[in-house]
Amino acid sequence: MTSFMLYHHPLSVCSMKVRLALEEKGLAWSGRVIDIVQKQEQLEPWYLKLNPKGVIPTLEFRNGTTKVLTDSAHIIRFVASLSEGNALLPQDESDHQLMERLIDLADDIDLQILSYARHPSMEKSEKILNARVTKSLLMAEQHPELRSNYLVCAERSENSKTFRVDKSHIEDVEQSALEAITFAEKQLQNNSFLLGETYTLADVIWTVVLSRLDLLGYSAWLDKHTFPQLASYYLRMQHRKSYTLAQIQNEWWDK
Numbered sequence: 480m481t482s483f484m485l486y487h488h489p490l491s492v493c494s495m496k497v498r499l500a501l502e503e504k505g506l507a508w509s510g511r512v513i514d515i516v517q518k519q520e521q522l523e524p525w526y527l528k529l530n531p532k533g534v535i536p537t538l539e540f541r542n543g544t545t546k547v548l549t550d551s552a553h554i555i556r557f558v559a560s561l562s563e564g565n566a567l568l569p570q571d572e573s574d575h576q577l578m579e580r581l582i583d584l585a586d587d588i589d590l591q592i593l594s595y596a597r598h599p600s601m602e603k604s605e606k607i608l609n610a611r612v613t614k615s616l617l618m619a620e621q622h623p624e625l626r627s628n629y630l631v632c633a634e635r636s637e638n639s640k641t642f643r644v645d646k647s648h649i650e651d652v653e654q655s656a657l658e659a660i661t662f663a664e665k666q667l668q669n670n671s672f673l674l675g676e677t678y679t680l681a682d683v684i685w686t687v688v689l690s691r692l693d694l695l696g697y698s699a700w701l702d703k704h705t706f707p708q709l710a711s712y713y714l715r716m717q718h719r720k721s722y723t724l725a726q727i728q729n730e731w732w733d734k
């Protein structure tokens with residue numbers, strides 16, 4: 480029998496992408512919450528053995544043998560490729576290529592750095608990043624076999640601290656997000672979904688991206704006068720049952 484175990488966090492945008500893919504596919508799954516806010520459980524050695532980068536989400540797919548998948552964009556493509564459940568992939572090859580492009584565009588928006596840059600409390604979010612650096616360095620000493628992984632984790636959080644206050648870096652991220660959004664807006668012209676009249680994996684990832692941009696206060700990008708197609712699409716996506724089931728939550732962590 481097939482089963483799915485997702486290591487995730489309710490408020491993590493990467494986790495939301497996978498939860499929404501699982502719900503839209505109509506698959507039953509179980510989850511284990513990894514506390515990336517207070518306890519920094521993503522840095523526990525047992526978890527690093529599953530996900531060497533020390534990030535969520537991770538999906539364990541059990542089907543006689545166990546397959547461990549990391550990286551949300553990779554996981555959602557895997558989920559969509561399964562024969563069981565609802566179809567989330569287009570039939571046509573040119574539609575498939577367009578879907579891949581839309582997924583890449585959404586995945587390339589660095590929502591993490593925008594989230595750190597726009598967190599309501601710079602102090603509290605800095606505390607989280609500092610806790611990650613401290614724990615990574617401590618674990619690197621205590622677990623020499625995982626030292627190189629822990630050093631990468633420490634560097635990632637250090638980089639986040641630097642880039643989130645780097646105005647020109649944030650402007651570059653915002654500019655590429657805006658280009659992606661402009662592309663999605665054109666795609667929605669006369670279409671119910673990003674690829675036409677059928678819901679696909681591109682809609683999964685874009686729904687989560689729009690929801691995070693909404694939380695981050697990019698209201699001009701979700702405004703019906705600026706991007707009318709996208710604004711009404713976002714409203715429609717929020718009304719899907721999967722949006723609630725997958726807990727696509729517009730909430731800040733540790734305000």
Ligand SMILES: N[C@@H](CCC(=O)N[C@@H](CS)C(=O)NCC(=O)O)C(=O)O
Binds near residue numbers: 492494549611
């Ligand atoms: N490209 C990866 C990024 C994963 C990622 O950065 N996850 C965040 C949560 S959304 C995380 O685990 N952060 C904890 C940390 O950086 O220590 C994916 O999409 O899965």
